[in-house]
Amino acid sequence: MAKDKSVQFPDQSMNDAGEIVDLQLWVDEFERFFNEKILSEIRTTIDNGLQTAPYILISCAIDFLVTFWTGTDSTRKSYPDFVNKYFDGYEGDILYKELRCRMVHNHTVGENAIICWDEPDLHKCTAGNKIIVLNSQQFFEDFILAKDRYIEELRTNHKLLENHIRRVNKMGVLSSINPDDLRTP
Structure with missing residues (x-):
């Protein structure tokens, strides 16, 4: 069975020797x-009415982008820095603490965040001192905008592109594989 070329990265942007031959195509790929691997899974959780999964997956996706942004592992400094740079109206430290640490690892949020569903009018409202309300659909839309901002900067910022390539070379990315390719004849 052939690999699904529509979701492979890197694909046409590299030659057989593993050298990048087209940087813009690299970013496009x-x-x-x-979009096809990560955003579609998050969208599916929202469309199916799952309540906590979208927040967990978005936080993991932010972590994923942070590793490309820095070219290294995500840290307690780089995650909030990425949020502060690419998200409008969010405090990176709060998202790091409440979503990345508490929601992802403990399936809960702390005293600085409230999560809700189907309450778009409450999204990014504050409820007291440093308490943010997040509505899943709007948070997802804000995440897409942040991702788009990062991608646009990646296209023109040589240092970001170097970090991105270093991250791919160090850790790779999750790609589809046909299970039959793992079986010996």
Whole structure:
């Protein structure tokens, strides 16, 4: 069975020797991969009415982008820095603490965040001192905008592109494989 070329990264942007031959195509392929592999899974959880899964997956996707942004592992500094740079109206430290640490690892949020569903009018409202309300659909839309901002900067910022390539070379990305390819004849 052939690989699904529509979701492979890197694909046509590299030659057989593993050298990048077209940097803009590299970014295009990464964006397509990200949209088809990661955004589509998050969208599915929202469309199916799952309540906590979208927040967990978005937080993991932010972590994923942070590793490309820095070219290294995500840290307690780089995650909030990425949020502060690419998200409008969010405090990176709060998202790091409440979503990335508490929601992802403990399936809960702390005293600085409230999550809700189907309450778009409450999204990004504050409820007291440093308490943010997040509505899943709007948070997802804000995440897409942040991703788009990062991708646009990646296209023109040589340092970001170097970080991105370093991250791919160090850790790779999750790609589809046909299970039959793992079986010996």
